[in-house]
Amino acid sequence: MACSRRAWIAATLGTTAGLVPGCAPRDLPPAGTLLSPNVVAGHWIRDGRLDATRSGGRARRAAVVIVGGGIAGLSTAWRLRRAGFDDFILLELESQPGGTSRAGRQGRQAYPWGAHYVPVPMQENAALIHLLEEMQVVVGRRADGQPVVAETQLCRDPQERVFVEGRWQEGLYPALGAADQDLAELERFRQHMDSWAGRHGEDGRRAFAIPLAHSSRDPRFLALDRMTMGDWLRKHAYRSPRLRWLVDYACRDDYGLSVEDTSAWAGLFYFVSRIRLPGQPSQAVITWPEGNGRIVQHLTDRAGPAVHTGWAVHGITQSRSGGAEVRALHTTDRTAAHWQAEQVVYAGPQFAAPHVIDGFDRQRSADFRYGSWIVSNVHLRKRPPEPGFPMCWDNVIYGSRSLGYVNAAHQTGRDHGSTVLSWYYPLASLPGPVARRRMLAADWQDLAALTVTDLQLPHPNIAGQIERLDVMRWGHAMVQPRAGFVWSRQRRAAAQALGRVHFANTDLSGVALMEEAFYHGIRAAEEVLAARGHPFESMLTFVPHDC
């Protein structure tokens, strides 16, 4: 019985296209837990059922209240402090800041629960370079002004490999067994992307730039947003199944969406925005064992005592007399509290904004869609023996619906013995609400079995090496850059402040990336500083009137 249920879960979530996993593996990991963001608090906010056990008492005061301690909210805090402005607090619902960039740790091994890398920013992304300099990740400048990243902060070689035709091969593209036409198409695609990297719009801006707000608004380019990446591939006669897989992989990897749903603008953005000049390789990758948890830690340390965790903000009301009230409930002891603020930065997601901000028109964020992800951290006693190219940072399985895994020990230099593999699985093909429901219906055993079955493909003996397997279910993991959304009027207007309430979150860009969350965090902070008349020199090299 359990078996048929499991088979059903396996079939709906599924791992490998083509291979039907029969019953779950007999040998489930000996230990593990099922995690998710604080769903209960999320429901309090959504349903407005707030039964505080103790009343809030007197209002506390802070000039600025930041709601949400993901990368965006923490970046706002960081920017305020860098400007010498300290009169703020940050309220985070979870017991730990970081949002989808948070990390875990067991013993000496840290590992990511979500975001795990940042490409080296280009010179134009001055704000991010300031942060990375402060973190001693960027350690200098080249003669041409581009940042120099410390060797130990870059992803160690070998970076990535793919499991294809029964063995591991270096790189992401499954070259083993590829026909000449496949390789020719790959080459054509590479040149195509390369030529895009050199293109600028009528407005003189790069076609695809990071942060996305720096991209050209040339209508010829924005028109790409109206078709899907799948359409784009067909339009340009890309037929090779392997190339299609590569592009689909890229869309699922960065956006959690299949190639048939992803906006072509976003699809090209993934490939092109990281190539600085035609003929150059993509920007190198910065990563740490705990992934972007390293950035979270740094920002949290900088914000210091301003960060208050465990506070679910359920109301933000602006009064006519000036000022705003922020109401929150503590998630463990259920005490209520409220703050009087002059400015509020709402750094939570758009889909929750109508439930939190009084007077927020539901229509304002009606088109924002979010996908679900499953992330499993698989603790191994020792590395599995395997044929072909040795273990890399990123390890991808050709033909699987998962994205493979990242080896958390890679950056530490420990190449033997225990490690943690962070396995990523976007629910890419189902509509968001359906995917969320199915994912939440699954129990730990189901999701552990899903993970192990997928890992067994390249590592038949892995089950015996697993010490524990923890699973995170991200219900609203990422905003989805579906065709038509990225350059929609709604998305472009979403970052505009509502009176004293400013907005910061990666979803305002329509794509979920560290750089985007950071950009909106900085932008919101500078809006606040400007509104208060606090002196500062902008870190942003370009502020468009839409975002």
Added chain:
Amino acid sequence: MNRAPLLLLYLNVLVIATCGLIYELLAGTLASYLLGDSVTQFSLVIGVYLSALGVGAWLSRYVETALARTFIEVELALALLGGLSAPFLFLVFAWIEWFQTALFSVVFLIGVLVGLELPLLMRILKEHLDFSELVSRVLTFDYIGALLASLMFPILLVPQLGLMRTSLLFGILNALVALWGTYLLRPILKDRGLAALRGRAMLTVGILAVGMIKADTLTTIAEERMLAQPIVFTEQSRFQRIVVTKSSRGFQLHLNGHLQFNSADEYRYHEALVHPALSTGPPPQHVLVLGGGDALAVREVLKYPSVRSVTLVDIDPAMTDLAMNFPPLVELNEDALRDPRVQVINRDAFVWIGETPRRFDTVVIDFPDPGTFSVGKLYTTAFFRQLRTRMTDESRLSIQCTSPLVAPKSYWCILKTMRASGFEPQPYSVSVPTFGVWGFAYATVQPDQRVPSQLAELEGPLRFLTTEGLRAMFHLPSDIAPVPTELNQLNNQILVRYYEQEWSAADGL
């Protein structure tokens, strides 16, 4: 024949098809395993196999009488040939020039036999079924067998049994089916010679079963063939396969099949490695030895009376245990690891160097050659820079850097990388009969163009090095001239790629 045996015969087809494909996969895997370049090897094996199938099918027309008997004989031959194919190929790998010939002959013969089987079986069954049904049924089972084989091979067989045992197991299965066939096809077999046929089938099963039991010994023999010496010690540690062989000229240590030293001439290597750094400058007191779990470098270090501590960092406890407990090696390293001044640390040097607070006045690096990424990281700017922080301004270092003759890019890449990491390396080389010309570097951290020129007063004798010899090592022969290379960095392990290119080109000579 009634229905039941018919079904059993289909089962026969299934086993035959599975076995056939398994033999082919085995040969392909072995070829890519031993020869590298798996795409070419696999395609060649498949090509030869498929064409042999055709030859077999064509040959089947010449079998006119005694169909059932021939069928069983073919199966027995296949059992023996296929079953022994992996052990056989392992063994002949020692004669590399014959390996490809042997490989393709085996694949071809197997292909011919498999190609013979199906038509014969179809003709046997023809009496009982109409043709189209026959073809479709036989082919169905044939394809199912192929599917089974291709699924089981990577998922179950290779990881669980290994190549050698997989080969033998399927040989046994094949022979059992043949034996079973003598009962199944009893109605159409002549009585004469039946007992002998069964006898041979059992003998085949027996031979293969013995092979199965002795598979480990076979692996050892195969390794000995490859290493061309009798093996006196083997251990598979968590990190590597350790093998000690013995010859009339002494004994040899191999890690993952790579020769580390020969007891007959290791003194040349270790004296050359250690004494330039230890003889130059103020008397060494706190010495760090990285790699070199065999303790032979430590033996040389301990000849300096001024030495107060030696820290040996080697990743593999199995290696340092061997150096402490394996009598021939203990004798050779003069029981260096039991000297009270020596501390053994079994950690990955890359991780350890980032954690230790200690500083050393002299460092000796004896890592394996940079043939893999996990060793290559120990030759990066990141590692050398970290090491630099564990040294003083007066510290000295010496390091083995592979062969500058065979792998000039690798050699000069290491020196260039050290220079970019705050060291002043000076190249030197020495001839070690077992290895040929071997390259090292001596480095200071202060700019200092002088090279070591005087051996210090030692407690123990040296067998190779003299003061003149020490100076001579630093005279670079004309055929070891610097070549331009890139820096070896963590995010771009170019050294591993140079090394792979240069040594595989040399091995191909």
